[in-house]
Amino acid sequence: MDDYKFLFKVVLVGNAGVGKTCLVRRFTQGLFPPGQGATIGVDFMIKTVEVGNEKVKLQIWDTAGQERFRSITQSYYRSAHALILVYDISCQPTFDCLPDWLREIEEYASSKVLRVLVGNKIDREDREIPMHVGEEFAERHNMYFLETSAKESDNVERLFMQIAEDLMKQARMTNIPRYDPNSQNINDSTSNDSSCCSRLN
Amino acid sequence: MTTDINYSDIEAKCLQELQKLKLEEENLVSELNSMVNQKTFIEDKIKGLSGLIPKLKVMKNEAEDLVFTVNDISQSSEKISGKIRKLDTARGHVDECLLRVNDLIDLEICSQGVQQAILDLDYEKGAAHVHRFLSMDQSLLKKTANDMNNVSNMLKSVRTLQEAAAQLRAIVEHKFSEAVNNEDLGSIERFFKIFPLLGMHEEGIKEFCTYLRIKLALTADKNLKSAINTPLADKRYSIIYADTLILLFEGLARIVDTHQPLLETYYGPGRLLSAVTILQKECDNQVKRILMEWTKTRQIQRKIQQITELSRMSSSASFSKIEKIDPKDMDILIGEITLMHFRCELYIKFLQRKIMADIEVGISDREQKEKTLKQLDQLVLNSTLSQCKHDLLSHYLQLEQYFMEESVAKAINMDILEASQHTSSMVDDTFFIIRKCIRRSISTGSLDGICVIINNACRVLENDYCTVLKARLKQGYPSGYLDLSQAYNVLQNSIQQGRLQSGDTEQSRTAFIVALNNADNSTEYVTALCDSIMKEIEAACPNLNANERGKLESCLSGLSSVSASLTEIIEYGFQQLKSTAIKPRINPWMDNFLNFSHQLTEDELSAYEAGESFAQTLIMNLETLLSSFKEILSSNNYDHFIQVLTVEVTQRFEKVIMKSQFNRLGGLILDKEVRSLAGYITSGTYWSVRDQFARLTQIATILNFDQVSEINDYWGNVDGSITWRLTPTEIKSILYLRVDFKSDDIKRLRL
Numbered sequence: 001m002d003d004y005k006f007l008f009k010v011v012l013v014g015n016a017g018v019g020k021t022c023l024v025r026r027f028t029q030g031l032f033p034p035g036q037g038a039t040i041g042v043d044f045m046i047k048t049v050e051v052g053n054e055k056v057k058l059q060i061w062d063t064a065g066q067e068r069f070r071s072i073t074q075s076y077y078r079s080a081h082a083l084i085l086v087y088d089i090s091c092q093p094t095f096d097c098l099p100d101w102l103r104e105i106e107e108y109a110s111s112k113v114l115r116v117l118v119g120n121k122i123d124r125e126d127r128e129i130p131m132h133v134g135e136e137f138a139e140r141h142n143m144y145f146l147e148t149s150a151k152e153s154d155n156v157e158r159l160f161m162q163i164a165e166d167l168m169k170q171a172r173m174t175n176i177p178r179y180d181p182n183s184q185n186i187n188d189s190t191s192n193d194s195s196c197c198s199r200l201n
Numbered sequence: 202m203t204t205d206i207n208y209s210d211i212e213a214k215c216l217q218e219l220q221k222l223k224l225e226e227e228n229l230v231s232e233l234n235s236m237v238n239q240k241t242f243i244e245d246k247i248k249g250l251s252g253l254i255p256k257l258k259v260m261k262n263e264a265e266d267l268v269f270t271v272n273d274i275s276q277s278s279e280k281i282s283g284k285i286r287k288l289d290t291a292r293g294h295v296d297e298c299l300l301r302v303n304d305l306i307d308l309e310i311c312s313q314g315v316q317q318a319i320l321d322l323d324y325e326k327g328a329a330h331v332h333r334f335l336s337m338d339q340s341l342l343k344k345t346a347n348d349m350n351n352v353s354n355m356l357k358s359v360r361t362l363q364e365a366a367a368q369l370r371a372i373v374e375h376k377f378s379e380a381v382n383n384e385d386l387g388s389i390e391r392f393f394k395i396f397p398l399l400g401m402h403e404e405g406i407k408e409f410c411t412y413l414r415i416k417l418a419l420t421a422d423k424n425l426k427s428a429i430n431t432p433l434a435d436k437r438y439s440i441i442y443a444d445t446l447i448l449l450f451e452g453l454a455r456i457v458d459t460h461q462p463l464l465e466t467y468y469g470p471g472r473l474l475s476a477v478t479i480l481q482k483e484c485d486n487q488v489k490r491i492l493m494e495w496t497k498t499r500q501i502q503r504k505i506q507q508i509t510e511l512s513r514m515s516s517s518a519s520f521s522k523i524e525k526i527d528p529k530d531m532d533i534l535i536g537e538i539t540l541m542h543f544r545c546e547l548y549i550k551f552l553q554r555k556i557m558a559d560i561e562v563g564i565s566d567r568e569q570k571e572k573t574l575k576q577l578d579q580l581v582l583n584s585t586l587s588q589c590k591h592d593l594l595s596h597y598l599q600l601e602q603y604f605m606e607e608s609v610a611k612a613i614n615m616d617i618l619e620a621s622q623h624t625s626s627m628v629d630d631t632f633f634i635i636r637k638c639i640r641r642s643i644s645t646g647s648l649d650g651i652c653v654i655i656n657n658a659c660r661v662l663e664n665d666y667c668t669v670l671k672a673r674l675k676q677g678y679p680s681g682y683l684d685l686s687q688a689y690n691v692l693q694n695s696i697q698q699g700r701l702q703s704g705d706t707e708q709s710r711t712a713f714i715v716a717l718n719n720a721d722n723s724t725e726y727v728t729a730l731c732d733s734i735m736k737e738i739e740a741a742c743p744n745l746n747a748n749e750r751g752k753l754e755s756c757l758s759g760l761s762s763v764s765a766s767l768t769e770i771i772e773y774g775f776q777q778l779k780s781t782a783i784k785p786r787i788n789p790w791m792d793n794f795l796n797f798s799h800q801l802t803e804d805e806l807s808a809y810e811a812g813e814s815f816a817q818t819l820i821m822n823l824e825t826l827l828s829s830f831k832e833i834l835s836s837n838n839y840d841h842f843i844q845v846l847t848v849e850v851t852q853r854f855e856k857v858i859m860k861s862q863f864n865r866l867g868g869l870i871l872d873k874e875v876r877s878l879a880g881y882i883t884s885g886t887y888w889s890v891r892d893q894f895a896r897l898t899q900i901a902t903i904l905n906f907d908q909v910s911e912i913n914d915y916w917g918n919v920d921g922s923i924t925w926r927l928t929p930t931e932i933k934s935i936l937y938l939r940v941d942f943k944s945d946d947i948k949r950l951r952l
Contacts, residue, residue, distance in 0.1 A: 009755075037582060040591070041649035044752040059755055068591050071598040072649050075656035079759055 014086035016065030022150035077108035312358035328398035410479035471563020485585035659759035673716035799867030816874035868904035
């Protein structure tokens with residue numbers, strides 16, 4: 001049975017080919033599968049981590065970067081607890097698109113959502129965006145910032161653990177009751193729904 | 202003295218020793234006896250053994266002979282097996298020789314036959330000769346040529362055959378294209394079968410599929426033209442492009458189905474992918490053309506653009522001047538898209554199934570198999586068909602989202618309350634729309650599509666629908682029992698703002714109650730929706746893997762957060778109701794308790810019981826209040842109402858009791874009154890109010906005591922002890938209410 005105390009939805013967004021799937025694979029399965037095809041629609045992975053002796057279940061939604069899947073991916077913003085916006089440090093256009101992505105987040109996501117900017121592929125020699133540029137952008141838009149390499153497994157664990165910790169802190173403060181499986185708040189008429197929630201995994 | 206002891210000691214020892222010796226003697230005698238007894242037996246044995254000695258000598262000699270013989274045999278058998286091995290090799294050589302001779306003979310025959318066959322136009326025979334030639338080990342042939350004397354003859358045959366093969370290849374290719382030009386089906390099939398005999402599998406498939414492509418293109422062209430020319434009045438006009446798409450896929454599927462056996466028989470299994478890859482190019486072309494026509498005719502781009510602009514307008518909250526598209530007009534178009542998408546999905550699944558089965562049978566090498574499967578994935582992924590499918594889904598989702606939002610908005614705007622109904626039309630209408638949209642998404646066959654529509658449904662329900670319900674409850678329930686100045690202010694404001702026409706308190710009360718009922722009813726709808734969707738999806742997509750199921754369930758769990766919002770809304774509504782409709786009315790009724798004396802004589806008691814008691818009046822009042830709500834509230838809400846009411850009544854009752862003083866008879870009356878009140882409220886609801894009355898009942902019990910010490914029958918570790926809801930301090934302060942109890946007695950109580 002699931003015995004997790006918290007469940008958080010984390011959604012990754014960003015241009016096609018910046019390495020969203022690789023980040024998720026690296027974190028959830030410890031793999032770096034080269035030659036990944038483009039993601040179709042949305043992929044879904046689960047990983048349970050432990051933060052301060054508490055089990056936290058992370059539901060990670062890996063979205064397709066391509067434009068034509070936008071109407072699919074947008075629908076996942078609203079229920080996200082954290083949004084990871086990824087760009088490729090060796091590819092200027094992926095950085096230039098960030099404002100567009102922010103606009104989308106603004107439009108569809110909850111205002112309370114935790115937003116994280118990630119510059120991926122720091123293993124590459126041909127860096128185009130200096131670290132401080134990414135940092136400044138993140139600061140300007142009130143986001144966390146981290147540079148990662150899914151290939152070398154740099155900062156990947158840290159990225160997700162940081163998110164889990166922050167969300168837990170946030171949840172403790174506001175006490176999000178509806179994701180607590182033992183909560184009294186779920187009345188009898190919705191017990192079916194909650195059980196289908198706990199049937200996950 | 203010591204000698205004395207010594208003596209006795211020695212005597213004892215001697216006796217002991219004697220005893221021991223006696224025993225030993227006995228033993229020895231018995232042993233001797235048995236030896237004597239055995240003597241004859243042993244002598245017999247020795248005699249027998251000495252008789253064996255000569256026999257043993259013979260045996261030893263024989264054994265040595267045997268060893269010699271065995272050695273001999275092993276040596277000779279080794280020699281023999283060596284010979285056999287040699288024989289085996291020799292036989293292998295002979296076999297090989299035979300094969301080579303056979304090959305040579307066949308070579309001769311083939312080289313002679315092939316020319317004749319070509320001359321006779323018997324290409325099957327010629328190709329069979331070539332096939333035989335190709336099946337020979339070419340390097341072996343060369344070796345044979347080196348080993349033999351009449352080289353020239355053989356080489357000539359080989360050359361003849363090679364030339365013939367080339368010639369045949371050219372002829373077959375030529376004849377095939379000629380047959381294609383003449384549309385000579387018989388010849389096409391005839392030469393299609395010859396290709397693999399000449400080792401031209403890929404060419405054969407390519408030529409043949411190219412021919413099929415042309416035919417396919419022609420049919421598709423015709424179908425598309427007739428679709429374009431379909432009159433508006435035609436029954437199938439609204440889904441004519443879906444029809445065209447279906448015709449195309451059906452045609453393709455028929456080609457695959459009819460030609461796969463041919464392919465398998467003459468080319469061997471495992472080659473379907475090559476064939477389909479060629480056909481897919483035409484499929485891609487045609488799908489693209491159909492979709493282009495469709496986009497143009499149905500004005501998809503314009504509609505999508507309009508919707509995007511509209512949503513941008515409404516999100517910036519400015520009044521939109523763009524004419525809204527009636528969601529109803531979109532209904533048919535959305536239906537057509539789902540149909541088109543579903544057909545694409547179905548065709549792709551068909552291809553995957555067919556090709557995978559073919560690969561399974563035809564390719565045994567694991568690595569090769571994996572490689573081919575990857576090729577299949579790539580073929581599907583990179584096809585225009587897949588891209589078109591994704592575009593269709595994207596269009597569908599945008600339009601469906603608009604349809605859902607607008608239809609729900611319309612349902613809310615056109616909300617009406619039919620007489621004798623607890624809920625208004627917006628509940629049924631909204632959930633009808635939501636269910637319809639989700640059902641339609643299921644018919645696309647795309648799990649991603651279904652998930653998105655569920656997500657959107659959650660958003661619309663939580664953002665649009667719940668917000669409206671909450672807003673209506675925020676208006677409050679006008680009690681009509683406000684104090685005068687407050688009432689005046691409310692009235693003034695309402696009239697000034699034009700919100701409320703004077704005298705329509707009744708109307709806003711109804712609006713409030715209906716909103717509360719709507720919220721209650723909606724929670725039931727949400728639960729039912731969740732269940733039925735899950736079932737329908739399971740029926741439509743039976744092979745969901747664990748991951749897909751997780752995805753779906755995660756999206757469905759969004760509906761439980763809608764439920765949670767609704768529960769919150771109902772809770773909020775009852776808070777409102779409590780403060781305006783329950784508290785202000787209950788409190789004076791309860792305070793009436795203070796108007797009665799509870800220190801009665803026997804006479805006063807009978808007079809009180811004969812007259813109108815407090816409880817009777819209270820129950821009558823409650824009856825009026827409850828009956829006015831029973832009619833209008835849904836049954837869940839009515840139960841909820843009674844719960845809230847009971848809490849208020851019991852709490853207030855406690856308060857007024859604590860303000861009163863009792864004698865024995867007064868306590869008796871209170872006990873009776875609490876019982877009748879509890880009995881009355883219990884009769885009105887399924888919900889158990891006993892718990893709610895526990896404290897009050899216990900207070901009445903205490904006040905009904907004959908003497909202070911009676912508490913000991915109920916308190917502590919005794920038979921009659923009960924679960925107390927009152928603290929010891931509370932019990933004492935209740936006892937103090939009895940004027941006839943001595944405060945010293947109460948003080949002395951140990952609880």
